[in-house]
Amino acid sequence: MKRFLALILCVALCLSLAACGSGSSASGGGSSTGTQEGTVSGEIEILLHKVEINEIMNTMIAEFNKEYPDVKVVLNAPGDTSTVLQARAVANDMPDIVTFTYNNSDLAYVRDGFYLDLTDQAFMQNVTDSALESNKIDGKNYYLPYISNAYGVYYNVDIFEANDIAIPTTLDELYAACEKLQAAGITPIAFSDQELWTLGHLGDRLMGLIFDDDGTLFEEIAAGEASATEHEGMREVAEIYLKLHEYGQPDSLGVGYEQAISAFANGEAAMMLQGTWLLSLVKSANPEMNVDVFPLPGRTADETRVGINMDLGFAVSESSENQEAALAFLSWMSDPENAQMFADMEGSTSLIKGVEVATPEFAKMSELISAGKSFVIPRGYWAPSMVNELQNALQRLVSSKDVDQFLQEIDEGVKVAYAQS
Amino acid sequence: MKKKFLLREDTLTDFIITLPGLFLYTLLFMVPVVMGFFYSLTDWNGISKKFNIVGFANYAALMKDTRFAGTVRFTVYYTVLLIIGVVVISLTTALVLNSRIKGGNFFRAVFFFPAVLSLMTVGLIFKELYYRVLPLVGEWLNIPALQTNILANEDLAIYGILFANIWTACAIPTLLFYAGLKNVPADLYEAADIDGATAFQKFRRITLPFLIPTFSMVFILQLKLGLSVFDYVLSITGGGPGGATESIGTIIYNTAFTDRRFGYATAESVVLFLIIAVISLIQVRMTRGKEVTV
Amino acid sequence: MKRKGLVLRTFSYVYVLIGCLLIGGPMYLTVANAMKDTQQFTNNFFALPESFYLENFINVISKANYFRYVFNSAFVMVAGVALILLLVPLTAFPVARHMRTKRYYRFLYYFILLGIFVPFQVKMLPIVKLMASLKLMNPVGLVLLYGCGALCQDIFLMVGYIQTLPRDLEEAAAIDGCTRLGTMFRIVYPLLSPMLATILIKDALWIWNDFQMPLLILNVSTDYWTLPLFQYNFKSTYSVDFTMAFAAFTLSILPMMLIFLVAQKKIMGGLTSGAVKS
Numbered sequence: 001m002k003r004f005l006a007l008i009l010c011v012a013l014c015l016s017l018a019a020c021g022s023g024s025s026a027s028g029g030g031s032s033t034g035t036q037e038g039t040v041s042g043e044i045e046i047l048l049h050k051v052e053i054n055e056i057m058n059t060m061i062a063e064f065n066k067e068y069p070d071v072k073v074v075l076n077a078p079g080d081t082s083t084v085l086q087a088r089a090v091a092n093d094m095p096d097i098v099t100f101t102y103n104n105s106d107l108a109y110v111r112d113g114f115y116l117d118l119t120d121q122a123f124m125q126n127v128t129d130s131a132l133e134s135n136k137i138d139g140k141n142y143y144l145p146y147i148s149n150a151y152g153v154y155y156n157v158d159i160f161e162a163n164d165i166a167i168p169t170t171l172d173e174l175y176a177a178c179e180k181l182q183a184a185g186i187t188p189i190a191f192s193d194q195e196l197w198t199l200g201h202l203g204d205r206l207m208g209l210i211f212d213d214d215g216t217l218f219e220e221i222a223a224g225e226a227s228a229t230e231h232e233g234m235r236e237v238a239e240i241y242l243k244l245h246e247y248g249q250p251d252s253l254g255v256g257y258e259q260a261i262s263a264f265a266n267g268e269a270a271m272m273l274q275g276t277w278l279l280s281l282v283k284s285a286n287p288e289m290n291v292d293v294f295p296l297p298g299r300t301a302d303e304t305r306v307g308i309n310m311d312l313g314f315a316v317s318e319s320s321e322n323q324e325a326a327l328a329f330l331s332w333m334s335d336p337e338n339a340q341m342f343a344d345m346e347g348s349t350s351l352i353k354g355v356e357v358a359t360p361e362f363a364k365m366s367e368l369i370s371a372g373k374s375f376v377i378p379r380g381y382w383a384p385s386m387v388n389e390l391q392n393a394l395q396r397l398v399s400s401k402d403v404d405q406f407l408q409e410i411d412e413g414v415k416v417a418y419a420q421s
Numbered sequence: 422m423k424k425k426f427l428l429r430e431d432t433l434t435d436f437i438i439t440l441p442g443l444f445l446y447t448l449l450f451m452v453p454v455v456m457g458f459f460y461s462l463t464d465w466n467g468i469s470k471k472f473n474i475v476g477f478a479n480y481a482a483l484m485k486d487t488r489f490a491g492t493v494r495f496t497v498y499y500t501v502l503l504i505i506g507v508v509v510i511s512l513t514t515a516l517v518l519n520s521r522i523k524g525g526n527f528f529r530a531v532f533f534f535p536a537v538l539s540l541m542t543v544g545l546i547f548k549e550l551y552y553r554v555l556p557l558v559g560e561w562l563n564i565p566a567l568q569t570n571i572l573a574n575e576d577l578a579i580y581g582i583l584f585a586n587i588w589t590a591c592a593i594p595t596l597l598f599y600a601g602l603k604n605v606p607a608d609l610y611e612a613a614d615i616d617g618a619t620a621f622q623k624f625r626r627i628t629l630p631f632l633i634p635t636f637s638m639v640f641i642l643q644l645k646l647g648l649s650v651f652d653y654v655l656s657i658t659g660g661g662p663g664g665a666t667e668s669i670g671t672i673i674y675n676t677a678f679t680d681r682r683f684g685y686a687t688a689e690s691v692v693l694f695l696i697i698a699v700i701s702l703i704q705v706r707m708t709r710g711k712e713v714t715v
Numbered sequence: 716m717k718r719k720g721l722v723l724r725t726f727s728y729v730y731v732l733i734g735c736l737l738i739g740g741p742m743y744l745t746v747a748n749a750m751k752d753t754q755q756f757t758n759n760f761f762a763l764p765e766s767f768y769l770e771n772f773i774n775v776i777s778k779a780n781y782f783r784y785v786f787n788s789a790f791v792m793v794a795g796v797a798l799i800l801l802l803v804p805l806t807a808f809p810v811a812r813h814m815r816t817k818r819y820y821r822f823l824y825y826f827i828l829l830g831i832f833v834p835f836q837v838k839m840l841p842i843v844k845l846m847a848s849l850k851l852m853n854p855v856g857l858v859l860l861y862g863c864g865a866l867c868q869d870i871f872l873m874v875g876y877i878q879t880l881p882r883d884l885e886e887a888a889a890i891d892g893c894t895r896l897g898t899m900f901r902i903v904y905p906l907l908s909p910m911l912a913t914i915l916i917k918d919a920l921w922i923w924n925d926f927q928m929p930l931l932i933l934n935v936s937t938d939y940w941t942l943p944l945f946q947y948n949f950k951s952t953y954s955v956d957f958t959m960a961f962a963a964f965t966l967s968i969l970p971m972m973l974i975f976l977v978a979q980k981k982i983m984g985g986l987t988s989g990a991v992k993s
Contacts, residue, residue, distance in 0.1 A: 051948055076937055079947030082678065083927075084934040089468045090840050091847030093935065108681050112469045194548075194572060196659050253662040254570030254578075256548050258957065262757040284956075285757035385680035396663035399575065416488075417680075434895040435809035439823060442806035442870075445863040446827060449845070454833050456841035467840060514734065517727045528731045529979060530972065533916075534738055537971040538745060539924055539946070542964050545957070546741045549760050588737070593917050597872070600909040604879055620723060634875035641831060642868065649834045673836050683840065690834040697832040 041070035042322035044329060047088070047095040049081040050312060052280070056345045063341070064332050071325045082106075089114065094317040096326045100143075102310035104384040107137065115142045115315040116323065123331040126339070131351040134376045135310055143315035144330050146339070147348040150365045150374075151205045151307040154264065154272045154282065157290040159186060167294045167364075169301040171240065178247035181270050188247035190269035192260035193398050200379075200391035202244075202273055205307040206237045208375045209298050215381025221411055222383075222418035228410040238403045244273075245398055253399055265289055275309075276348055279361055293361045295368055305373045306365045311348060382417070389413030460687045467683030479688035489672065489689065493696075496668045499579060500647030506587040507594055507643050508636070514591065515598035516624075529599075536592035544656030547585040548572065575665040578658050582666060586653045590646060594639045601635035602628065637708050641701050648697050669693050745968075749961040756958050771962030780937065781945070788941040789970075791854050791929075792922045795861035799869060799918050802862060804907055807873035808899060812882075814874070824874060830867030835927070843931050854939055857932045864928075865918050876910040912981035919974050923967070942967050 048057060054077050061073045076095065078084050082105060088094050094114060100106035109115065118124055119140045124132065127145055135145045153174075160167075160177075163184050168174040178188035192198045207213040211233025220226035228234045249255055249269070264272045265285035272278065273296065282291055298304040314333065316326045332338060339352035347359040349366060357366065368374065379387050393413055397406040461479055465472035483489055518529055535543075551572050559567025571577040605628055613623050651670025654660055660667040660675075669689065677686035748756055749771055750764040775781065806823070813820040846856050884906070888898045904911075926943040933939040946963045949956040 054948075074936070076934070077948065078930060078934055078940075078944055079949075080930055083930055086468055086678070086840070087843045087931045087934060090843045091852065093847060093852075105679060105681060108466065108468060112466075114468075194659060194661060196661060251569040251573040254552060254573030256552070258545070259549070259552055262760075265757050284753045286754055385675075385682075388675060388679055392661075392664045395661050399663050431889070431895040435813065436819070438805040438896075438899070439809050439820075442802045442827075442863075442866060443823060445802070445859065446830070446866050449842075449860055449863045450830055450833075450838070450866070451826075453838035453841035453845055454830075456844065457837035457839075460841070461837075513730065517730050520723070520727055522724075522727050522731065526979075528735070530976060531735050531738055532731075533975050533979075534742055534972070536920055537924075537968045537975075538741070539943070539964050539967075541946075541960065542745055543741070546744050549744075550741075553761070588741075593913075596913045596916060600876075600913050601879075603909055604876075620720075631879065634879060638872050638875050641871070645831055670834070670836075673834065677836055687837055690837040693834050694832050694837065698829065701828075701832060 039070075040068055040325050040328045042325035043072040043074065044096040044320075044322050044325050045074045045076055046097040046099065046314075046329075047081060047085060048075055048077040048099050049101065050099065051077045051079060053312075053346055056342065059345065060333065060338070060342060063338065064329060067332065068325075068328060071328065073329065085109070092319070094319050096317055096320040096322050097329065098315050098317065099312055100315070102135065102145075102313070102380055104380065104382070104387065107380065108384065110137050110142045110315070114318055116318050116320075116327075117142060118144060118316070118330075121327065121331070123327075123334045126334040126336060126352050128351055128353050131310070135313070143313040144334055145310045145351045146312045146314060146333070147310075147343070147346065147350055148308045149276045149311040149348060150362065150369065151201065151273070151275045151309075151377075152293045152295050152362075152365050154274060154278060154291060154293050156264070156267060156270050157292050159267060159270045168297055169304065170297050171299055174297055175243065175247075182247060187249055187263070187269040189244065189271045189273065190255075190260040190263045191245065191248040191252040191273075192255050192257045193245075193248075193252040193395060194255055195257045196388075196391040196395065198257060198260075198274070199394040199398070200387050201275065203237070203241065203390050203394045204377050204379045204387075205296060206240055207234070208307050208378050209296065209303070209305060210237050210240070212375060213378040213381075215378060218382055218386060218414045218418065221414040228407040228414070229404065231407075234407060234410065235403060238397060238406050241394065241397060242401055242403065253395065261285055276362060276365075277311075279347075279359070291361065293365065295365050304368065305375050306368050307377045308349070308369065308374045309377045310351070384417075386414065386417040389417050457687050458691060460684055461691050463684045464682075465684045466681045467677060467686075468681070472684070475684070479685045480692075482685070483688055483692060488667075489669075492667050492669050492672050495579070495666065496648055496650070496670075499583060499650060499668065500644060502583055503586060503590070503647040503650075504640060504643045506583070507590050508639055510587065511591045511594035511639065512598050512632075514595045515602055516628075518595070518599060519602045532595060533592050535589045538589065540652055540656055543585055543589055544653075547581070547588075548657060551581050572658055573662060575662055578662060578666050582650075582653050582657045585657055586646075586650065590643065594643070597635050597639055598632065601632050605631045633708055637705065640704055644701060644704075645697055649693060745961060746965055748958060749965040751958055753956070753958050771958050772966060775959060775963045775966060778945075780940075783938065784940050784942050784945045787854060787933075787939060788923060788943075788967075791857055791861070791941060792919055794858040795865075795922045796915055796919050798858060798862035799865045800911060800915060802866060803869045803873050803914060804899070804904065804911070806866070807870045808877060808903060810870065811874040811877035824870075827867050827870050831871060839927075839931065846932060852932055852935055854933065857929060860928060860932065861918070861922050865914075865921070869914050869918070872914065873907070873910055876907065880906055908981050912978040915981075916975055916978050920971055923971055 046057070048054065054075070057075055057077075061075060064073065065071065076084075081100075085095075085098060085106075089109065098109070098115070100109075117140050124141055124144065131145045131148070132141060135141060135143070155167075159181070163180055163186075165177045165180060166173075168177050181188040204213075211217075211231075213233075217226060217228070217231060217234065221228060245252065249263070255263075260269075260272060261278070261281055262285060263269045265282050267289075272282075279291070279293070282289060295304055295306050314330050316323060316330065320326055333342070334352055336352055336354045339350055339355045343350045343355050343357045347357060347362075349357055349362070349369065390410070390413065393406055393409040396409065397403070400406075462474055462476055463472045464475050464479075514532055518525060518532065522528070552570050555571060556568050559565070559569075566574070566577060572581045609627050610623060613627060618626070649670045650668050651674050654666055654668050654671050655674070658666045660671050670693075673686050673689045673693070676682050676689060744761070747762075747764055748760065750768045752768065752770065755762070755765060806827075810820045810824050814824050815821075842860065843852075846852050846860070849856070851859065884902050885898050888902045889895075893901065924943060926947060929939075929941045929944050930947075933941065933944065942963075946960060946967070949960040949963065
């Protein structure tokens with residue numbers, strides 16, 4: 001009987017706890033008028049997908065609170081935000097501010113009307129024109145694009161110098177450098193082909209670089225007007241992909257991300273093809289390593305452009321009860337002075353006008369980007385599951401080395417992916 | 422006479438004490454399942470507030486989905502090997518631990534250890550072993566297939582996942598078999614000893630019949646684990662190379678969360694549910710009556 | 716006879732030794748890598764740590780809120796397991812005793828058994844919807860979910876186990892004037908201890924390490940987080956802090972091993988309490 005009593009007590013306690021837990025979120029509505037500092041109040045929750053900038057965001061929030069003491073900002077950064085966001089959408093309890101990278105599964109929320117239209121907000125004028133333009137959905141801006149990542153070739157400076165290799169400016173020079181390294185007994189490039197996303201990243205960057213893909217190819221294939229097997233650009237991408245892999249590890253298909261990083265950081269391989277996010281990982285794996293980055297070259301030096309992608313954007317939920325506070329936060333973040341503070345800590349290319357980023361490793365890419373030699377990676381234009389189709393086809397390409405079969409698979413994959421949407 | 426009367430009096434109590442479980446289970450388990458089944462009849466993307474009811478269109482499309490059929494083949498093969506591996510190893514382990522070996526407590530703790538490791542740790546460790554250690558072993562034994570990373574090999578990658586999975590999955594079945602062995606009446610063995618039975622005869626005639634309920638349990642639990650496997654695949658091969666290790670579980674996961682076709686994904690899981698349920702029920706029927714009844 | 720005994724004995728020892736090697740390797744790697752800095756980790760995954768480096772552990776523990784997450788995890792696990800250990804025998808015992816003769820219990824058995832086969836993905840989003848509408852997106856809701864989530868497997872296990880137990884004791888107790896509930900708690904519960912201990916270990920482990928359910932239910936506030944949510948914080952799409960993750964995982968292994976050692980005695984104890992068998 002004692003145990004029964006205990007159970008009943010337990011259940012009663014549970015229910016009372018549950019009742020308490022539910023009432024908290026409704027407090028602090030955005031009742032104040034005007035956007036004058038200090039008058040805005042409320043509590044906002046930020047769902048942050050980039051856990052590695054957690055500390056930086058906390059610093060930013062502390063600074064924000066100096067100007068807006070009445071706004072309580074709660075930073076929520078669970079490891080797997082895509083699941084959390086979905087759960088919150090289903091539970092009808094969207095966080096006030098959501099961050100994401102430019103990719104199809106996150107843009108689905110934009111298309112489904114979860115976020116506020118920010119096009120006419122004054123603070124959007126702080127964003128660079130090109131970023132504003134490339135982040136439009138149906139002609140409108142639904143989020144504040146904040147920083148962008150770029151894709152390039154990481155290289156071990158010491159190995160390059162020891163083998164007397166200059167920084168390649170064309171693909172042919174890159175191949176020549178690889179030949180030289182291979183002759184010296186060094187693995188030229190560390191691939192991590194077990195990780196599908198790394199295959200896809202190189203794939204869509206090459207598609208942008210070689211034939212400036214803007215999604216039309218796949219649309220035409222889906223409509224039966226074109227085919228990858230007959231597409232010059234796509235064939236060339238596949239050939240470059242295979243050529244580069246001749247310089248990778250023999251069993252690269254079994255190599256994971258962390259293993260590739262370890263091989264690169266320990267000097268077992270001379271190069272790695274990755275985005276800006278890799279730098280901090282390499283540096284923590286080997287703080288003494290002499291590492292630098294150059295842009296992934298095109299067929300000619302003139303053709304070389306950097307593939308960029310919005311890496312952190314802020315959206316405000318349509319259903320938020322504290323929209324005013326949320327907008328105040330976005331406005332504050334986009335202030336060039338504050339954005340500069342963020343950039344000094346974080347190091348990626350800022351999408352806010354007038355912000356200078358001085359990460360020496362990224363200087364060569366930044367130069368090209370500010371000269372207008374960049375392209376937005378094409379995956380955002382594709383049907384949602386196309387990235388998956390491409391990644392899998394690329395993995396089979398690396399395994400079979402059969403370009404024709406790869407192009408056929410792309411044709412089939414496009415039909416599957418586009419039939420769904 | 423007396424016995425019957427007693428049983429009737431207890432009937433009400435017996436009925437009432439099953440109610441809390443039934444209530445909680447129905448509300449928090451079966452209601453979501455029914456809701457899930459409903460979504461399989463829609464084109465819901467998993468986030469949107471709007472969706473259309475499409476009837477059995479998802480199921481019709483699924484029947485023609487060749488990729489789904491391919492993952493079914495992989496998954497069934499994987500499950501068969503998983504069940505055999507887990508049953509053989511955990512039964513042997515339980516028998517060994519149950520025999521009076523020295524340091525039994527220590528060994529029991531060691532054999533239980535794999536169960537406490539998180540999947541992320543297991544994935545990382547085994548990937549590293551396949552990457553660096555196994556090729557050396559292959560070289561040493563002069564087996565060409567093992568000399569490169571098996572996870573890079575379309576035919577061998579499945580065994581890489583399987584090994585890691587069996588490695589962690591044996592701990593609980595070992596406990597179950599162990600608890601089952603404790604339940605075999607000791608006097609039966611004593612009687613058998615007097616009759617001069619061999620160890621194998623004792624195992625075959627006494628131990629095994631008592632373990633049949635445990636067999637059914639382990640079988641069904643592993644069947645469910647095997648057929649719905651997806652976290653081991655995701656953390657060790659990610660479905661590669663070239664989709665060679667894609668299971669029903671991973672494809673459901675991708676359809677639901679990468680492709681954002683939640684309706685279709687639930688239709689896939691309903692089919693998976695049917696496969697598991699049918700096999701399990703057949704198994705339950707087959708072993709019924711074979712176990713020892715007391 | 717004696718020769719055969721020797722063969723079996725030798726086999727036993729060889730078997731456990733091979734097992735120890737196969738298990739000890741990864742076990743060593745987990746602990747060793749928790750004691751390396753990132754550089755050593757990348758340099759040589761297999762080597763012994765260069766020094767007795769405890770920085771990672773200290774870092775993990777000194778993270779804000781760490782003990783709060785430990786408390787949350789412990790609360791969810793203890794309450795969840797308590798609920799399970801109460802509900803499972805209450806439901807399983809009548810089912811095991813009557814399912815051969817009464818339709819209700821047979822229905823109940825198969826109805827609950829059905830749950831084993833349900834892939835998690837079917838009910839994942841519906842659960843969130845349901846729990847949100849019941850205002851149960853908190854640790855208490857999670858406990859209830861674990862309680863009934865474990866029910867199907869555990870009742871299946873428990874029914875199988877009870878069926879191998881003799882009825883004599885219950886009947887004797889009834890004749891002595893013990894009520895049915897009294898029989899349940901005084902006579903049946905102790906008899907079930909080997910299986911209860913197994914279930915305890917299995918479910919404690921599951922709840923302690925589970926990432927998916929807390930992620931769905933407890934994501935509203937970091938104050939609700941359990942340890943696995945915290946541990947995954949060392950990992951995002953493109954980056955992972957492996958040594959910290961290893962340290963965090965190593966720390967969370969200890970309580971589980973402890974529970975196992977305690978519960979194991981119970982399973983062993985089944986030997987003596989089973990002495991009353993016919």
